[in-house]
Amino acid sequence: MHLIRAHEFGTADVLRYVEDEPPKPGHSQVRVRLHAAGVNPADTYVITGTYAFLRPQxxxxxxxxxxxxxxxxxxxxxxxxxxQRVFVAALPLGSSGTYAEYVVTGIESVHPLPDSLTFEQGAAIGVPYLTAYRALFQRGGARVGETVLVHGASGGVGIPAVQLAVGAGLSVIGTAGSDAGQDLVRAQGAHHVLDHTRAGYLEEIQDLTHGRGVDLIVEMLANENLENDFDALARHGRIVVVGARGPVSFTPRKTMIAEADIRGTALWNMRTDEIAEAQAAVSRQLEDGTLKPVVGRTFPLAEAAEAQRYLMNRHAYGRVVLDCG
Known part of the structure; x- marks a missing residue:
């Protein structure tokens, strides 16, 4: 079989397209012939050897x-x-391996793929949808009738966050940085879409919420947005940090004025029961059509390095996936 392997830590350049024998499943394991694999920002952090949650051998x-x-x-x-058609979602933290034609994993990580979804869409489910669910409900405490702002709503986690929030009866405001991105967010059911490249765009939220602000912000790029998020936040509001690519200059007094909470989240901190809850909710809504993964661009498996560079250096729409053949 063909697969991607890193023999050392570094940038995407360390990824090699190699051949090996297909792995064999052990007790309570299955082998999946993969047709598509999802590319996550976390994948790019792991290969550097500096990811806080995992440094594989x-x-x-x-x-x-x-x-x-x-x-x-x-x-x-x-x-x-x-x-059986299946998708593989969030393998245990200590293991990885979906950048390949075959993967072996425990049965808890393998789920039926609805016939209405392509393999590429199936590869867009795991980390993005479970992360979005956790950010909104398990960490964010979102409730019916509240208003949520999803920063970076056209991205890999942003689209699932919008779909899940709309399905849960929230009023959803999404941001994107281009006309195409804004149209994509609007197509997911967002009630309002803002251009986050325009100066002062958060001021519109006060008009949209009649001066109250939003109850919850799902923040994909805290190092750029966190300081200004408080200008859009209602009193006693919550900000859930999903992503950040550097430090941030921050005024703590803003948390005092709003009596606001800043909550971090990471998929790898989920307990077994939380994973089961999130996976059950996502699977149910995939089956009934409420959730529809969006694939933005597909790369051949051999071009995994280029896929990672594309994901991190451009404002990708939807999910970046690899075609495993």
């Missing part, structure tokens, strides 16, 4: 998300069978 294959067909099952597997 080299050599290793990146990737936690993918979709394909069950190819073989190990002893003790009764709920999955060969030939």
């Amino acid at each position: 080299v050599p290793f294959t990146p990737g936690w998300d993918g979709a394909g067909v069950v190819d073989a099952v190990g002893p003790g597997v009764t709920d999955l069978s060969s030939g």
Whole structure:
């Protein structure tokens, strides 16, 4: 089989397209013939060897998300069978491996893929949708009738956040940096869409909320936005930090004025019951069509390095995936 392997830590340049024998499933494991794999920002952090949550032993294959067909099952597997369409979601933190034609993982990470979804869409589910669910409900405490601002709403986690929030009965304001991105966010059901490249764009939120502000902000780039987020936040509001790419200059007094909460979140901190709750909710809404993953661009598996560079250096729309063949 073909796969991507990193023999050392560094930039995307360390990724190599190699061949190896397909792995064999053990007890309570399945082997999935992957047709697509998702590319996450966390993948790019892991290969540097400096990711706070994981420093794998080299050599290793990146990737936690993918979709394909069950190819073989190990002893003790009764709920999955060969030939079944599935998606692989958020493998245990200590393992990875979906940048490949085959992956072996525990049954808890493998879920039926609705017939209405392509394999590319299946590869867009795991980390993005579970992260969005956790940010909105488990960390953000979103409730029906509240207003949520999703920063970077056209991205890999932003789109799931908008879809989940709309489905939960929230009033949703999304931001994007281009006309195409704004149209994409609007198509996901956002009630209002703002251009976050325009000076003073957050001032519009006061008009949209009749001077009250938003109850919850899902923040994808805290190092750029956190200081100004408080200008859009209602009293006793919450900001959930999903992503940041550097330090931020911050005025603590703003938390005092609004009596606001800043809450961090990371998928890898989820307890088993929280993962089960999030996965059940996401799977249910995928099945009924409430959630529809959006794939922005697909790269061949051999071009995984370029896919990572594209993800981090451009404002990608939707999910970046790899075509595993």
